[in-house]
Amino acid sequence: MAVAELPAHTQLVRKPRSLMSDSINRLRKNKLALGSIAVLILIVLAAIFAPYITTGDFAKQDLMANNTIPHWMLPLMPKGAEQYLRFNDDYILGADDLGRDLWTRTVYGARISLAVAIVASTVSLLVGTIYGLISGYVGGTADAVMMRIVDFLYGFPFLIVVILLQTYFKAVARRGVGGGFGQAMVAINESMGGMFFLFLAIGLVNWIGMARIARGQVLSIRRKEFVEAAKAVGAPDIRIIFRHILPNIIGPLIVVETLAIPGYIFLEAFLSFIGLGVDAPTPSWGIMISEAAPGIRTYPNQLLPPALALTITTLAFNFMGDGLRDAFDPRLKE
Amino acid sequence: MSSDNQEVLVKVKDLKMYFPITQGIVIQRHVGDIKAVDGITFNIHRGETLGLVGESGCGKSTTGRAILQLYTPTGGEVYFEGEEITGLKGEHLRKMRRRMQMIFQDPYASLNPRMTVGNIIAEPLEVHNILKRSERRDRVKELLEVVGLNPYFINRYPHEFSGGQRQRIGVARALALNPDFIVADEPISALDVSIQAQVINLLEDLQEQFGLTYLFIAHDLSVVRHISDRIAVMYLGKLVELADRHTLYDNPMHPYTQALLSAVPIPDPVIEEKRQRIILEGDVPSPQNPPKGCNFCTRCPKVFEPCYEQEPEFKEVEPGHWVACHLY
Numbered sequence: 068m069a070v071a072e073l074p075a076h077t078q079l080v081r082k083p084r085s086l087m088s089d090s091i092n093r094l095r096k097n098k099l100a101l102g103s104i105a106v107l108i109l110i111v112l113a114a115i116f117a118p119y120i121t122t123g124d125f126a127k128q129d130l131m132a133n134n135t136i137p138h139w140m141l142p143l144m145p146k147g148a149e150q151y152l153r154f155n156d157d158y159i160l161g162a163d164d165l166g167r168d169l170w171t172r173t174v175y176g177a178r179i180s181l182a183v184a185i186v187a188s189t190v191s192l193l194v195g196t197i198y199g200l201i202s203g204y205v206g207g208t209a210d211a212v213m214m215r216i217v218d219f220l221y222g223f224p225f226l227i228v229v230i231l232l233q234t235y236f237k238a239v240a241r242r243g244v245g246g247g248f249g250q251a252m253v254a255i256n257e258s259m260g261g262m263f264f265l266f267l268a269i270g271l272v273n274w275i276g277m278a279r280i281a282r283g284q285v286l287s288i289r290r291k292e293f294v295e296a297a298k299a300v301g302a303p304d305i306r307i308i309f310r311h312i313l314p315n316i317i318g319p320l321i322v323v324e325t326l327a328i329p330g331y332i333f334l335e336a337f338l339s340f341i342g343l344g345v346d347a348p349t350p351s352w353g354i355m356i357s358e359a360a361p362g363i364r365t366y367p368n369q370l371l372p373p374a375l376a377l378t379i380t381t382l383a384f385n386f387m388g389d390g391l392r393d394a395f396d397p398r399l400k401e
Numbered sequence: 402m403s404s405d406n407q408e409v410l411v412k413v414k415d416l417k418m419y420f421p422i423t424q425g426i427v428i429q430r431h432v433g434d435i436k437a438v439d440g441i442t443f444n445i446h447r448g449e450t451l452g453l454v455g456e457s458g459c460g461k462s463t464t465g466r467a468i469l470q471l472y473t474p475t476g477g478e479v480y481f482e483g484e485e486i487t488g489l490k491g492e493h494l495r496k497m498r499r500r501m502q503m504i505f506q507d508p509y510a511s512l513n514p515r516m517t518v519g520n521i522i523a524e525p526l527e528v529h530n531i532l533k534r535s536e537r538r539d540r541v542k543e544l545l546e547v548v549g550l551n552p553y554f555i556n557r558y559p560h561e562f563s564g565g566q567r568q569r570i571g572v573a574r575a576l577a578l579n580p581d582f583i584v585a586d587e588p589i590s591a592l593d594v595s596i597q598a599q600v601i602n603l604l605e606d607l608q609e610q611f612g613l614t615y616l617f618i619a620h621d622l623s624v625v626r627h628i629s630d631r632i633a634v635m636y637l638g639k640l641v642e643l644a645d646r647h648t649l650y651d652n653p654m655h656p657y658t659q660a661l662l663s664a665v666p667i668p669d670p671v672i673e674e675k676r677q678r679i680i681l682e683g684d685v686p687s688p689q690n691p692p693k694g695c696n697f698c699t700r701c702p703k704v705f706e707p708c709y710e711q712e713p714e715f716k717e718v719e720p721g722h723w724v725a726c727h728l729y
Contacts, residue, residue: 083557086514208429292511296574299469300525301498310524314515 090318093394100390103383110380114177121171126348132158133166140368151365160372163358172350173372179339179351180332180380182262183269187331190270192324195277196317202278203285204308214282220275229268233343236264262345265338269331280323284316318395326388329381336377352377407446410482410614411468411582415440417476418460418467422689436688437463439638440477442715443723445582450608450615452629452646454622454661458685460638461618462506465584468616469501470494481582499529502575506587508567512559518545518570519555525577544573547610549603565596572603576611584616589624601628622665626650631721634658637696638688640715644722654724656703657681695727703728 094100113120135155136144144152155162160169202213236256239249256263288294289312297307338344339353347354355373363370419434438460445451453461467474470486478487486497502525505511512521522541526532532540542552548569559567568588575583585604589597601624607613619625625632626646633643634657642655653659660679667673681700686692692699698708707713707727715725 083517084561085517085558086560211429292505292507293513295466295471296503296505296511296571297513297524297528298471299498299501299503300528300574300578301495302524302528306528310516311513315513 090394094390097390097393099386100394103386103390106379106383107387110177110376110383111181113174114181117171117174117178121174122168123171125167125172125175125350127167129162129166129168131166132162133164134162134366134369136161136366136368143368143371145364145367148365161366161368163355163369164362164366167348169355169369169372172355173352173376176350176352176355176373177376177380179262179345179349180335180377183265183331183335184328184384186266187269187273188324188328190266191273191277191327192320194270194274196281196313196320198274198278199281199283200285200308200312203282204289204304204312210282214279217275217278220272225272228271229338230343232268233264233338257346262349265335265344268338269334273327273331276327277320277324281316281320284319285312288312288315322388322392322395325384325391328384328388332377332381332384407449409444410447411445411616412480412483413444413464413468413477414442414480415477416442416464416467416474416479418463418472419475433689434475436638436691438467438474439688439691441635441638441640443633443640443643445614445616447581447614448608448612449630450617450628452625452632453616453618453635454620454625454632455635456620456661456685458688459635460688461620461635462586464635465503465586465616465618469503469584470497471503495529499525499578500580501582501584502578502580504568504571504575504583504585504588507591508564508571509591511571512567514559517556517558518562521559521570522573522577525574529578531578540577541573544576547576547607548573549599563596564592565599568592568596568600569603572600572607576607579611580613582614582616584618586618587620588617590619590621597624604628622662634661637685637691639696640723640725641697642722642724642726643715644719648719648722652722654718654722654729655697655726656701656728657697660702695725 117123132155135153135158137156137159138154140161141149141152158168158170160173162168163172198213198217202210236249236253240253240257252263294307294311297311302310335344335351336353336356339351340357342357344353345351352373356370356377359366359369359373416438417436417440418438419436421431422433422435423429424432441464443451453464455461463472466472468479470479470489474487478485480486481497481500486494489497512518516524519538519541522544523537526537526540531537538555541555545552545554550566550569550573554562559570562570568591571588588604589600592600604615604617605628608615615628617625617628629646631643631645632649634641634649634655636657642649642653642658649658650662653662656679660681663677663679667676679702681702683700686696686699692709694710695701695704695708695713698704701708705727711727713725713727715723716729718724718729
């Protein structure tokens with residue numbers, strides 16, 4: 068019954084290919100995605116090594132140099148700007164109206180955006196996947212109840228909740244009232260430069276969509292025969308979930324999450340823009356854009372760096388997400 | 402082949418498997434049942450192959466899964482070596498699972514695409530904590546050889562194999578725990594005809610080698626005839642006839658079996674010319690609402706009065722030949 072030993076020259080020498088290595092190969096061929104990843108790595112490195120490539124103090128005010136620009140930026144300025152412009156070549160991107168170095172602030176702003184991107188996506192991926200896994204795997208009444216909760220949260224006016232939360236906690240911070248819990252939250256928030264509430268707000272909402280997607284994926288996988296085979300073998304539920312279901316759904320989930328990251332970054336920028344994001348003087352691209360926007364006609368140079376940084380980062384995340392999608396889940400490609 | 406003094410390995414008694422139909426969003430109201438399997442009784446002897454045939458949707462696969470307790474039966478009992486396994490839970494059920502395995506229909510869906518062949522076949526060993534980690538790999542290689550695959554394939558992934566090879570992997574997984582009883586759920590219907598024979602022969606060789614008992618579910622009558630010792634015919638959730646294969650093919654008693662067998666082409670042009678097909682009228686009634694009396698009364702060519710009133714009893718008409726029909 069056993070196969071005869073194959074002669075040596077017919078031994079199959081090709082390396083086994085997992086679906087994962089297939090995906091990575093597909094990703095390697097995608098130039099746009101690779102370029103985006105390179106750009107993102109650069110941005111991450113810049114954020115990490117911010118103190119070494121900048122002045123290191125994003126809050127330092129050089130009031131004598133406020134609204135100055137370096138000479139090389141002159142072509143970017145509107146016609147006739149020479150009349151009012153003051154030049155200072157100490158700051159490569161110029162200084163804002165409070166005399167703070169724009170280069171430093173832009174680079175430090177990347178920290179906020181990346182932190183939001185990482186924390187929000189991790190939280191949403193973790194919570195959403197676990198919730199969706201439980202709901203989809205257990206099924207029945209538990210599933211129905213859990214999904215109705217999600218539906219309920221989905222219908223919540225999220226922005227109003229965030230505004231109320233932020234207003235409340237900012238008030239607590241200002242007046243020092245609000246009891247132990249409020250104070251503790253404010254303390255955490257301050258130690259994170261005002262980012263904690265942002266994470267809370269973004270995390271609160273975005274796991275919902277993830278949970279729905281995860282549940283749908285679980286439903287499609289758990290009816291597959293290999294899951295039944297594992298049951299027939301006597302595998303416990305935990306093993307089925309982690310060995311059989313999770314590895315088969317995680318690819319699409321990561322792709323969806325990556326594609327959602329630009330949304331988080333924009334959300335942070337938006338919240339900061341309307342004054343509900345991080346606290347001054349922590350630089351965020353949203354705050355910088357908001358501060359520079361009124362002077363767009365006279366000092367476009369102040370708007371340009373944060374706006375460009377925001378655009379490039381979100382575009383890079385988008386292209387990377389697209390590349391990951393094509394690599395990990397070719398069926399999703401239109 | 403199927404003498405009466407043979408040891409009964411699996412005994413199925415009045416097995417029922419209903420799937421509830423519910424309505425409502427959060428609070429589910431029970432509005433009816435799909436009676437996939439509706440009270441079937443039979444024995445499987447040690448070392449034999451019992452073929453289970455019937456058209457699509459008649460409950461063959463459900464029967465197999467309910468016997469293995471992959472579904473919790475609605476009613477009835479299943480005994481394995483005299484011990485009741487219906488209602489077993491937790492550790493007891495896990496112990497029983499070592500003795501009974503399943504081979505699945507679709508070799509593309511039954512192997513986890515993210516696991517290597519080695520991990521797939523070793524999974525039963527891991528779950529039951531059999532053998533040391535290092536020994537498991539040897540055991541997997543041995544199993545690969547048993548099912549006619551090169552042990553070198555151990556680190557490959559399922560998508561690197563053809564359908565027939567995948568089905569062999571499924572067989573190796575089922576064999577890993579040295580089971581006594583294997584439910585083969587249409588193991589060849591998803592394969593090319595040229596590969597079907599290979600897998601059938603493999604299953605027969607393994608039966609001889611390891612003394613396996615099969616419940617072989619199929620709708621291909623010639624294959625069933627080839628591999629089975631005894632054959633059970635199902636219609637709409639019920640057994641209509643059970644006999645050893647020669648009796649069944651030479652002397653089918655139930656009108657449904659007769660119609661079914663008349664559809665099998667005969668590989669002899671002279672006889673094939675004279676073959677009379679019994680064409681059944683109408684469709685299979687819904688298993689949600691089976692007809693009163695005999696399930697087959699709506700389509701039976703030999704239907705008469707009692708068929709509409711009374712459900713025929715599944716009784717032994719000749720030694721070893723069971724039929725559920727009012728004609729006998």
